[in-house]
Amino acid sequence: MTTSEINFRTLPSRSDLTLKDIIKTLPKECFQQNQRKAWSRALVNVLMVGLGYAGLALAPWYFLPLFWVFTGTGLTGFFVIAHDCGHRSFAKRRWVNDLVGHIFMMPLIYPFHGWRIKHNHHHVYTNHLEQDNAWRPITPERYEGWGSFRQSVFQGFAKNRFWWVGSIAHWAVTHFDLSKYQPKERSDIKLSVTVVVVFAAIAFPLLFATTGLWGVVKFWLIPWLIYHFWMSTFTYFHHTASDVPFMEDSKWLAAIAQLSGTIHCNYPRWVEFLCHDINVHVPHHISTAIPSYNLRMAYRSIQENWAAYLHNECNFSWALIKDVTDKCHLYEEKDCYQSFSEYQQSKR
DSSP states (O other), X not given: OOGGGOOTTTGGGOTTOOHHHHHTTSOGGGGOOOXXXXXXXXXXXXXXXXXXXXXXXXXOGGGHHHHHHHHHHHHHHHHHHHHHHHTXXXXXXXXXXXXXXXXXXXXXXXXXXXXXXXXXXXXXXXXXXXXXXXSOOOOXXXXXXSOHHHHHHHHHHHHTTOGGXXXXXXXXXXXXXXXXXXXXXXXXXXXXXXXXXXHHHHHHHHHHHHHHHHHHIIIIIHHHHHHHHHHHHHHHHHHOOTTOOOBOTTTOOHHHHHHHSSOOEEOOHHHHHHTTTTTOXXXXXXXXXXXGGGHHHHHHHHHHHHGGXXXXXXXXXXXXXXXXXXXXXEEETTTEEEXXXXXXXHTO
């Protein structure tokens, strides 16, 4: 069976399939940490971001967009290094993972532990209609329960393709709010929030004093917005397609959700290089213990052994953006997603 022939609605019938079954088929080398690779990738990432900032400082104004994109994409690589740290796949010692994770998230003003805890919840409940917290679709029932203003905002967000600001909203409303975490987690959250607040309290006044308001915009804000473009884009397209189901609790199966509900999307090679192959995402959802530098090895094994369960690969392009953002507005069980126009026709 080819991936184009998959009927995703029939896959949950494999109720005996577990993540352990899939993990057992992966080469043991996929899980081996290589400190030389881990640290060399981190150092190369720092050099690339440094090169980007040097370009912003020295290049003429007409080259600024090029260096903004390069620097912001490099900062996304910072996030991926911290991402490995959050899954404890960067280093063997917990304190090293925590230290490196905090350092690489500081320029992003992103609380490490707050993200780590919420992100691990996403892995436990990937494509679970009630529990997934990464990019859970909106059902017609939930949409109808909103007021007209909120419905209008959501329609404007979806129709005008504002997916790329989604991670900014998630960052702002989730990772600084202690009430969204369990009491036993809050000491870690306070630590991470303190780290980024102290960093911001030092870095922003210093940047403003030395470069002015334009310097803050030029050296931090615009690269930060580029980072969030990739953050939103990667998160959205990892699990969103018109035929990818999100299941209710009674129908949800972890192995099927992780294997078939995660989409491999090919990005330009320079993006994959700067972002450490994070879009080779299927193996990461099979096991978070696989370091980023082993994702391609693991994916080749999954293709060999589980091809019938994999969603079609796609290429990041305007055609992909248009297809997903035009169709995937509201989620309903029968056909997965429907556009607002299809929803309105169904209500007539």
